[in-house]
Amino acid sequence: MKKINIKIAAIVASIGLLTVNGCKKSFLDSDQLSQYSPENLDNVDALKGVLNALGRASRNEFFGDSAPLLTESLFSDVAVDGTTDKSTPAQNLVSQITPDANLDNDDFNKVGWYWTNFFAAVRSANTIVSNIDRPKYTSEQQKNEILAGAYFYRAYFYYRLVHEFGDVPLLLKDLTSPKYDFYSTKREVILQKMKEDLTFAQQWIKDGGNKGEVTNGAVNHLLAKINLALGDFDGAIAAANKVIDGGTYALMRNRFGSTAGDLTKNVVWDLHRMDNKAISANKEALLLVIDRQTLQGRTDLGSQLMRNTVPAWHFNNLNIPQGGLQAIVDGINAEIPLTRMYGRGIGRYRGTYYSTTQIWTDQTDYRHAKGMWMDMTDLVYNNPAIKNSKDPAISSLYGKPVVQYTKDNINKVFTNGAVDTIRHWFSWPHYKVFINSTNQFAEDPNWNPPRGTNTDWYVFRLAETYLLRAEAYVWKGQQGLAMADINQVRGRANAQLLTDASKVNIGTVLDERARELFWEEPRKTELTRIAFIFAKTGIASYTGKTYTLANFSQNNFFYDRIIEKNSFYRDKVPTLQGVRYEIAPYHVLWPVPAAAQRFNTNGMINQNEGYTGAEKNVPPLDKIVE
Numbered sequence: 001m002k003k004i005n006i007k008i009a010a011i012v013a014s015i016g017l018l019t020v021n022g023c024k025k026s027f028l029d030s031d032q033l034s035q036y037s038p039e040n041l042d043n044v045d046a047l048k049g050v051l052n053a054l055g056r057a058s059r060n061e062f063f064g065d066s067a068p069l070l071t072e073s074l075f076s077d078v079a080v081d082g083t084t085d086k087s088t089p090a091q092n093l094v095s096q097i098t099p100d101a102n103l104d105n106d107d108f109n110k111v112g113w114y115w116t117n118f119f120a121a122v123r124s125a126n127t128i129v130s131n132i133d134r135p136k137y138t139s140e141q142q143k144n145e146i147l148a149g150a151y152f153y154r155a156y157f158y159y160r161l162v163h164e165f166g167d168v169p170l171l172l173k174d175l176t177s178p179k180y181d182f183y184s185t186k187r188e189v190i191l192q193k194m195k196e197d198l199t200f201a202q203q204w205i206k207d208g209g210n211k212g213e214v215t216n217g218a219v220n221h222l223l224a225k226i227n228l229a230l231g232d233f234d235g236a237i238a239a240a241n242k243v244i245d246g247g248t249y250a251l252m253r254n255r256f257g258s259t260a261g262d263l264t265k266n267v268v269w270d271l272h273r274m275d276n277k278a279i280s281a282n283k284e285a286l287l288l289v290i291d292r293q294t295l296q297g298r299t300d301l302g303s304q305l306m307r308n309t310v311p312a313w314h315f316n317n318l319n320i321p322q323g324g325l326q327a328i329v330d331g332i333n334a335e336i337p338l339t340r341m342y343g344r345g346i347g348r349y350r351g352t353y354y355s356t357t358q359i360w361t362d363q364t365d366y367r368h369a370k371g372m373w374m375d376m377t378d379l380v381y382n383n384p385a386i387k388n389s390k391d392p393a394i395s396s397l398y399g400k401p402v403v404q405y406t407k408d409n410i411n412k413v414f415t416n417g418a419v420d421t422i423r424h425w426f427s428w429p430h431y432k433v434f435i436n437s438t439n440q441f442a443e444d445p446n447w448n449p450p451r452g453t454n455t456d457w458y459v460f461r462l463a464e465t466y467l468l469r470a471e472a473y474v475w476k477g478q479q480g481l482a483m484a485d486i487n488q489v490r491g492r493a494n495a496q497l498l499t500d501a502s503k504v505n506i507g508t509v510l511d512e513r514a515r516e517l518f519w520e521e522p523r524k525t526e527l528t529r530i531a532f533i534f535a536k537t538g539i540a541s542y543t544g545k546t547y548t549l550a551n552f553s554q555n556n557f558f559y560d561r562i563i564e565k566n567s568f569y570r571d572k573v574p575t576l577q578g579v580r581y582e583i584a585p586y587h588v589l590w591p592v593p594a595a596a597q598r599f600n601t602n603g604m605i606n607q608n609e610g611y612t613g614a615e616k617n618v619p620p621l622d623k624i625v626e
Helices: 008-014 044-059 068-074 111-131 140-164 187-204 216-229 233-244 267-271 305-309 338-342 353-358 462-475 479-492 506-516 523-537 557-565 594-598
Strands: 079-081 285-289 349-351 457-461
Touching: 044 111, 044 140, 044 285, 068 079, 068 111, 068 349, 068 523, 111 140, 140 187, 140 216, 140 523, 187 216, 216 233, 216 285, 216 457, 216 462, 216 523, 233 462, 285 462, 457 462, 462 479, 462 506, 462 523, 479 506, 506 523, 523 557
Parallel strands: none
Antiparallel strands: 079 349, 285 457
């Protein structure tokens, strides 16, 4: 197996990397120049070190308490922030998401994190671009492969930024002096430049390198997304074809890896095990981030995936049906250790009825099978006091499944009838988020209590490539071909195959993405990209409604889809703190943090419509200005 590309910390230290979060000011502050010391960038190892740091920057989105990807997810149809013991999380987005709000805080949201960290990553990529001619190379291939890697990461982060914030400043070279005159550049101009760069990268980046490095498959996968965003559907299909038909990658359809012998599980379980993602037998991974408890450069607090995504089942006032006796305990040494079996969550990511129930339409789908997908009633009564009770009616409950509460028994099942179903009672994809520890308690602090230790993770996977190509076929009106691609993903998961091509639409693609790509896709980014396509092309959505760019922030598919599928926002459901979930059409684009504008004294970074400051906007640049 290829070696793991994880010696990030040592390499980064040698070239003087400043941590992305080392300064609380905006990336546009005039006193921040390159993150790297130019005199140290005259050798190949140094530039490769910058590439490694870019991989680390992409990794940070997925991991940690209140990981940034949570914010991407809650601006969508699949989830809301389930933290109901505070009034600060992003739940009423109308009142809480403003340019001057706290936009980078675990107990608020990570909108500002994306602006700061993704632009910092763009500047790191530009450091390579601006210094590419300085080292001595062994070949033209070596030089261009490094340059292509920088182009890939710059395109990756800009693809995200323009679908989070819209028109943003375009930086194509490293800064050598303070700059106070940034201007917003049109989204389409940025995407076209990124497409050109990826076309170069296609030629020079090869497959088969170290795990965690950019692959040719990842380049073409990203190119497919950018072509979709530009409305070049044939280009998207061509890029996806290179991945799907290139002979290097394949959907994993047979049992493999460390868990292949577990007859209680299936190939989807194998696919998402922490020690199976980076092995050579796995042909589905296009781009990985590497994060292991035993390796240098690991995430300090581990993935925290179970903490973020599992309900707070351990302190939910749940009693036995007779009432008066606590039903479940979370002790790690309990005889039935539910915490070790499923993780100790706090319900930050609260899936919607749409994503947890509505999309699961058949009983054969591996992704929703018993033991793969968890319902609260799959937990069992494990309080030792139940087992030790002298009442046979009570002691017989021990080890049996928790009963579903009803309006008739709720006052007994829950203390005083109080149950917070937002945070404490919902189902979740155990197969995806169960990140166990190989070291158990003694050597792994992130496993005590179990909340999700360090793990490798998919950034791009072939299953999504099929769904990108399916989407392109839908835009072209070729529903039969789209259905065939969706069925490749469904068939691998043992789900019932689609049979009526006439019913395949963008909603069908989004449903399958929701089933397949939990905590992989940036859902807000993809919904905004699709909303732009509807507005640009004038193609009617599956509801029959059409959109235009002229009033994009007031009337868009992004908002209509969320209101259709996310009942928390549609019904303005209140939390225990009295905060009502609410979202508006202008949230299709996030606010530019006010600090970025304040420091930009001689230019104009436009504010998005719907937020204070948009009235001062000027026309964005419609061409590249070096």
